[in-house]
Amino acid sequence: MKIKNLLLVSIFLFTISGFSQVTKKFIDTGSVSNQFDYLITKSNKYQVYKVVELNWLTKLKSNVLDSISESKNSILTNLSTIDSQKKTIEQLENSLATSEVTIQTLTNENQSISLAGIQLSKSFFKTLMFSIIGILIISLFFFITKFKQSNRVTIQTKETLKEVEEEFETHRKIALEREQKVMRKLQDELNKQKKE
Known part of the structure; x- marks a missing residue:
């Protein structure tokens, strides 16, 4: 009987340890907001606190830092694009002003005739x-x-x-x-x- 009990206890322990060994996998796809929601809903509860696995927090931190880095790169790229577009706009405005002056000069020349060096x-x-x-x-x-x-x-x-x-x-x-x-x-x- 002892063997039976021992066998039963060991099966029970293996089963419990097998269940406790099953780790939930953290999803690292989707938006950071979705990852936070997943972290909050799938983490364990202890009294009024949430118990979160350390590897999940590490993975979330890595994902947040990657998102921040991508956002910074995107912002820098956008700022560079904005600066380049501002320069292009300034060049185009200067070109437009020059063109308007040229058009005005040509219009004045077209509407006037030079007689002995005097514009009439x-x-x-x-x-x-x-x-x-x-x-x-x-x-x-x-x-x-x-x-x-x-x-x-x-x-x-x-x-x-x-x-x-x-x-x-x-x-x-x-x-x-x-x-x-x-x-x-x-x-x-x-x-x-x-x-x-």
């Missing part, structure tokens, strides 16, 4: 050119009119001169004939006086 707006330039052309056309008509008047006066003067020359020629011929007659008479008188 197109509307003022058009007004100036049309005024100059108008003045030149009016001057042309004025000079054409004056030329025609002068030409008329010149033609009349030539005709008058021709008439005066003809009158003068006629008068000269008459005067020459008269002078010849008078000279002839004088010569005749002189000849008469010599004979007498």
